[in-house]
Amino acid sequence: MTMSYYCRKHREHYQIPAHLVEPLWFRSRESLADNGLIYDPIAAQACLSCQVALDCWDGNLDQKQLLHVTLTQICDQQVREFLSTYPDAWVINVGAGLDTRFYRVDNGRCHWLEVDVSEHLIWRKRLFHPSERYQHINGSVTSLTWLKEIQISESAPVLILCEYALLETQAEHVAAFIRTLGLTFPHAHACLLLAGDKTATRLGQQLGCSAYQHGFATPEHAVLNCLPWVKEVRRFSPLNYPCRRWKIWHRLVCYLTTCKYRYTPVVMRFYW
Numbered sequence: 001m002t003m004s005y006y007c008r009k010h011r012e013h014y015q016i017p018a019h020l021v022e023p024l025w026f027r028s029r030e031s032l033a034d035n036g037l038i039y040d041p042i043a044a045q046a047c048l049s050c051q052v053a054l055d056c057w058d059g060n061l062d063q064k065q066l067l068h069v070t071l072t073q074i075c076d077q078q079v080r081e082f083l084s085t086y087p088d089a090w091v092i093n094v095g096a097g098l099d100t101r102f103y104r105v106d107n108g109r110c111h112w113l114e115v116d117v118s119e120h121l122i123w124r125k126r127l128f129h130p131s132e133r134y135q136h137i138n139g140s141v142t143s144l145t146w147l148k149e150i151q152i153s154e155s156a157p158v159l160i161l162c163e164y165a166l167l168e169t170q171a172e173h174v175a176a177f178i179r180t181l182g183l184t185f186p187h188a189h190a191c192l193l194l195a196g197d198k199t200a201t202r203l204g205q206q207l208g209c210s211a212y213q214h215g216f217a218t219p220e221h222a223v224l225n226c227l228p229w230v231k232e233v234r235r236f237s238p239l240n241y242p243c244r245r246w247k248i249w250h251r252l253v254c255y256l257t258t259c260k261y262r263y264t265p266v267v268m269r270f271y272w
Contacts, residue, residue, distance in 0.1 A: 016098075016123055021047075023164060024098040026065045027072065037069045037243060038076070042100040046127040060208060066245050067208030067264060070238035071193060072101075074267045075163055078191045078236075079105045086157035092150070095141050095165020098123060102134055115139040115146060116165075141165045141177050147184045158188040167195050167265060171214040171222075178226040182272060189271040194219040196262035204263045207239075207250065212265070219261065219268055229272055236267040 027043040030036040079101065083089060087109045093099060096114040106112070112134045114124065121136050139146030141162060152158060160181055166174055174194065181190060197215035198204050216222045220233045239246065239254045254260050 020098050026068045030069045037073050040100055042103045063208035070241045074236045076105055078269050082159045083107050083110055089157035090152050091159045094162040141169055142173050144180050154186055158185055160190045162192045167212045169213055174214055175226050182227040192268045193265050194268055195265045198262040207264050223270055227272055230270050231272055233270040237261050238264055
């Protein structure tokens with residue numbers, strides 16, 4: 001089944017891998033819904049060229065979409081706050097996939113670097129428009145040689161953004177990634193998505209979680225263990241988000257402060 005129900009006359013459809021197209025498709029669906037949490041017309045337009053794999057239909061689709069777009073909006077808010085303070089900053093989006101965040105939060109002054117493996121960048125170039133402040137570079141969260149290739153002044157504010165790529169990475173590689181960032185940049189901000197240790201439970205799956213490669217009981221401690229010189233760590237749970245689409249029993253989890261950061265991925269914001 002294709003996304004052509006949005007537009008029956010679109011010219012062609014691409015066979016994009018499911019793990020790439022699913023987040024794009026969720027944002028597209030949310031953009032076309034009444035009172036959607038995010039508005040992403042770039043994703044909706046790009047999905048006209050995408051063919052949805054059967055894997056995208058697995059599980060509780062609406063709940064997976066709600067979890068995804070809630071986390072996406074939290075990340076958007078963190079990037080906007082950073083750019084409001086540092087409007088000329090660099091944002092390095094690692095494991096970008098088919099993320100369209102640049103188009104949603106661009107302030108007209110920031111510099112944006114999309115980092116991903118070459119086959120993913122090929123899809124990006126087919127679906128999205130380039131910009132003079134918008135660059136692509138080949139790399140990943142596990143192969144970090146690309147850090148030696150980028151040329152950013154040490155005085156320039158930098159935000160390292162990594163959304164779903166780390167969820168597909170084992171804990172030891174997550175730790176290596178965070179440590180390498182701390183050793184590469186004397187000062188920087190980071191916004192990372194880390195999975196709680198109970199996402200694979202029945203409750204975690206009902207909340208919309210998928211199968212992740214790691215799980216942390218206290219993700220803030222995981223960050224501090226890698227970078228003891230971090231000045232501040234903040235965590236943001238999607239269950240705290242004021243959206244009526246979260247069920248009452250979902251909200252009850254929020255009152256269990258020791259658990260609400262363990263059943264879903266959480267957004268970690270820190271700087272050093």
